[in-house]
Amino acid sequence: MTEQDMRFQGDGLTLSGTLSLPAGDGPFPAALLVVGSGEVDRNENHARMAMNVYNELAARLAEAGFASLRFDKRGIGASEGSFPETGFFDNVADATAALTALCDRQEVDDRRVVVIGHSEGALIATRMAATGAPVAGVGLLAGTAQSGGSVLEWQGREVVKHLKGFQGWLVRTLRIDPAKTQRKLFRKIQASDKAVMRVQLVVKLNAKWMREFISYDTADDLPKITVPVLAITGGHDIQVDPHDIERMRELVTAPFEGHIIPELSHILRRGAPGTSDYKRQAAETLDGELISIVEGWMRRL
Secondary structure (H helix, E strand, O other), rough: OEEEEEEEEEEEEEEEEEEEEEEOOOEEEEEEEEOOOOOOOOOOOOOEEEOHHHHHHHHHHHOOOOOEEEEOOOOOOOOOOHHHHHOOOHHHHHHHHHHHHOOOOOEEEEEEEEEEEOHHHHHHHHHHHHHOOOOOOOEEEEOOOOEEHHHHHHHHHHHHHHHHHHHHHHHOOOOOEEEEEEEHHHHHHHHHOOOOOEEEOEEEEEEEHHHHHHHHHHHHHHHHHHOOOEEEOOOOOOOOOOOHHHHHHOOOOOOOEEEEEEEEEOOEEEEOOOOHHHHHHOOOOHHHHHHHHHHHHHHHH
């Protein structure tokens, strides 16, 4: 495998990514890899935790003969722009620009390019495919079949359910209702037109992204997809509902392949449900079964 820095233009900004190429002569089938939510870089690494999702997946795909492009969001890593002011649909536009740049590479077979998204990236991939992006398939890792607002409400309930230690004790003892606080915050955000809002005076919140994410419903777009869809969610995912795999199966009219991998968490490793186990899981490699499913699906396209 060889890797090289790659820059492309998105909405007047220069965005930066990594192009991974297999050994041998191209053109190669390829995947655009779209990251999840938050201040994560092209590999889905955050300042507080390195998850190394897409550098690992890119390496495995290259071993199997597939090229890939992963890129930094606006204002993250080597990409220009302001992350706090970037909306969900700005992220869709940037991923579309990245797809065009990938398809234009002479090393890539533009008839065999797929888009694979994880978490928010899966929503972005859904939107891209539903609006006519020139892809041969769509891979949804921890995707959804409901509105972003519903996802956040479900996620909030699950996270609280699995809280441990002092935080769990505090919520139970004081009978704190995080869902009520969350709904109040959502109403405040949706009533505003600001790109960035302050919460509790000190925390800066990307209100533009939140408004757009809350309103966007993948259930409206999934039936519009006309290319094969692969969906994989973990049985221990507490950030998206694993049952959405079956909802996708009902909504998607194109060829559909859905998997729920037991004990797989939202960060695509196996472990206990709950965010408290994420740090340990992040030290492990990506789940082998997930990688095998993705590789097999790409070969069949």
